[in-house]
Amino acid sequence: MDQPLPIPQDLPGAAAAYAAAGICVFRVRPDKAPFANCPRCRPPSPTRPNPFYIEHRPEECRCTARTCHGFHAATTDVDLVRQWWAEQPDANIGAPCALNSWAVLDIDPRHGGDQSLAVLEQRVGILPGAVMQLTGGGGLHIVYRTPSVALPGTLGPGLDVKHNGYVLLAPSLHASGGRYRWSGDGRFRQPVTPWPAALTPWQRGAAA
Ligand SMILES: [Zn+2]
Ligand SMILES: [Zn+2]
16 A cells, blocks of 8 residues: 555544555454453353353454454454444454554653653654654554564553554544544555664664
């Protein structure tokens, strides 16, 4: 996808647009509670036995409804995405980072992320520009391409690295009432900037 992608204002339309553009998405409830696993996918617990459970890893799930295991259900299947959001039109749009080859710098000023970023940039230099998303809660996502090296979970207070998890995509609704939004003209561009090597210096050292 080379052309900037206009994002429809409504969640069902936007979810389908992302999927059609090759972005893996899944539903996230407004309160972030996961969609329930089906009986075959729900591991038993001491207090809740489950004779229907079939032991399998989330990546190996063969459920036809494909809503089990949270973000492991993410898909680019536009028909399935339309069906999901027809069932729940107010579901937010989640995108697993690793599956989309994204490494996201998540800056939350409420926890000092802006100061952490300033300190970091004093040390390693100004970070390269990349695709950015405003979170609707005052935060900022900087979206890079995933490097082939392991990433830390955090780079300081309020400055997290999202790679194994997921991010919400515009126009998802933030808990504070604001909506996620791509910076600039609001259109989505597939990230092309690689994760800055300056942020994984131990890997450079290991390779030398
Ligand atoms: Zn299942
Ligand atoms: Zn399963």
